[in-house]
Amino acid sequence: MAFQIPRGTQDILPGDSEKWQYVEQVARELCSRYGYREIRTPIFEHTELFLRGVGDTTDIVQKEMYTFEDKGGRALTLRPEGTAPVVRAFVEHKLYGSPNQPLKLYYSGPMFRYERPEAGRFRQFVQFGVEALGSGDPAMDAEVMALAMHIYEALGLKRIRLVINSLGDLDSRRAHREALVRHFSGRIDELCADCQARLETNPLRILDCKKDRDHELMATAPSILDYLNDESRAYFEKVKHYLAMLGLPFVIDARLVRGLDYYNHTTFEIMSEAEGFGAAATLCGGGRYNGLVEEIGGPEMPGIGFALSIERLLAALEAEGVELPTGEGIDCYVAALGERAKEEAVRLVYQLRRAGLRVDQDYVGRKLKAQLKAADRLKAAFVVMIGDEELDKQIATVKEMASGEQTNVPFGELASFFTERTRREGE
RNA sequence: GCGACUAUGGCGAAGUGGUUAACGCACCAGAUUGUGGCUCUGGCAUGCGUGGGUUCGAUUCCCACUAGUCGCCCCA
Known part of the structure; x- marks a missing residue:
């Protein structure tokens, strides 16, 4: 490393x-x-x-x-x-x-x-x-x-x-401090080294000592509450x-x-x-x-x-097992087949993002199958698929990942299609 | 700062002083020519925290260092 x-x-x-x-x-x-x-x-x-x-x-x-x-x-x-x-x-x-x-x-x-x-x-x-x-x-x-x-x-x-x-x-603390010194000073050698030092510097802290917690002097030590x-x-x-x-x-x-x-x-x-x-x-x-x-x-x-x-x-x-947001999930993944489709996808992804949606696409040359898999991993609600057929018709194939259902949506209507769907789901 | 334990691939986890470091998950590829989650097949650590030492040979033994965990101290 x-x-x-x-x-x-x-x-x-x-x-x-x-x-x-x-x-x-x-x-x-x-x-x-x-x-x-x-x-x-x-x-x-x-x-x-x-x-x-x-x-x-x-x-x-x-x-x-x-x-x-x-x-x-x-x-x-x-x-x-x-x-x-x-x-x-x-x-x-x-x-x-x-x-x-x-x-x-x-x-x-x-x-x-x-x-x-x-x-x-x-x-x-x-x-x-x-x-x-x-x-x-x-x-x-x-x-x-x-x-x-x-x-x-x-x-x-x-x-x-x-x-x-x-x-x-301050007055209460001073009175209590004096009481503590009086209480501990006679038998201070029975306590740990830290406590012996504390007697001088900050006797209050002796009460907080975990080492001497069970010592008899602790149980009988003057409580601050009695010196208020x-x-x-x-x-x-x-x-x-x-x-x-x-x-x-x-x-x-x-x-x-x-x-x-x-x-x-x-x-x-x-x-x-x-x-x-x-x-x-x-x-x-x-x-x-x-x-x-x-x-x-x-x-x-x-x-x-x-x-x-x-x-x-x-x-x-x-x-306590309280669930917190992990930031996972996107609205839509745009999957493209071929060079022409890739160009359209780049344009479309930006357009959908401008419309307020969480959108992503492939940047590592995945094939369609792997793009779907990537979309699944990203917890995409929908996948927009674009190939030659879609480009010719200017109609995208849209797949809802949860149900597997596919519908056809004209390119121009994609933004409103998703905006409606995701808003409904968010409520 | 003190004491104890631990350290193997992206994650979890076996293992041995001697050529090839199990297995599971994840990942990648293929079976499926344009479709994820299931299944099957294959691939994936020239490397076992770092640096020394012992040895013919160390991931395996020893030492140091680094880091984590637990206890102490103290706190958030």
Whole structure:
């Protein structure tokens, strides 16, 4: 093999690309319905943005960034996530001054993380995400979660679960952090090396450790929910209230911490409950990030958003047996016999395409039999056959492939013949 | 980044230290002189992930690399 695709990346070939288009189209339409508009930001940003935005104690920053220096000596990074760039654009273009508040945005595009690939995990993957900036209303939280769930349901996913938690505001987090340090510090040597380091850097993440999950200290560890101050508790109650009002079932997981530093108050994930989803069961992750806009250099402004992976979404659809369009099938295949007929076919194919039909013909010198076979393979609804007889009479032989029935249609009437037929079938 | 397993034609999949690498699907041709889907016949890997090594000889043994899968970590 001369060349291989870089590790953890993938080509999306015809047959699959149609599924991507469909899924993205559904997501875009729903975003539009909810009042979100698309924003497109660069694939790479200054490294500093992610250090500040994502947090330099996170795994993403510490070991997963594709960072490089350009010829001008600038430190750049292929974006590992979408929120920091969107907030950067929001601040840079002073969109906080827009009369439309909150500003509701969505994006779709590749993200890059230097990770060991496995099922559902890639080095380049596509996230579809939304960010609502400028609202600290718990109803906003509910809307964002509702939109994510709506996208999945619209595509036909049934076996999904919404998991939520609250990290509270800064004061609550600080109080909880202190409680965690107090709880673990006496016996920290009983936990794994990572957790020992986390005690210093980010004790909250200890709760998320899979290795020490069953340790007795975990079960007795102080829950963030017990350290929410009145304001944070009230906020979380409101969020739950709105979700209930919307009829959105959810479960609370006090250990749902999420991997990015900027989260506070509401965090959530949507998981697939279909079989075969291990590490990649998280289809969507999101949360509130009040304070991030300020961190990036803007005014104090709340925000909330989510990001979902298209790869995992497609995997979940596959696991649940949901059929997606494959782009197969054409309206008509024009088969020609002989040189004269070939010329007529070339003209006819173009004419029918101009009339709005999906039409194709032979370009590799197939005989009639092979042309019919090719038409069958292309899932053509009809085949137009042209030979000397047809040319003399200016009447084509038209075969309906499903039934095998043949009729004669004058050349001049072919376009309207097919337009009528295909339109009827499409409805 | 760590551990384990895997790598044969377009796809799936047998197989062996020694001249010709099963089989199925797909594809191409013919039986059908102007007609697809069924059937029959024939064709289709100077090649067994890449690079080294052992050997008289390797697709088969060893090493490295690359890639995939699974577990860990973490996430989308």
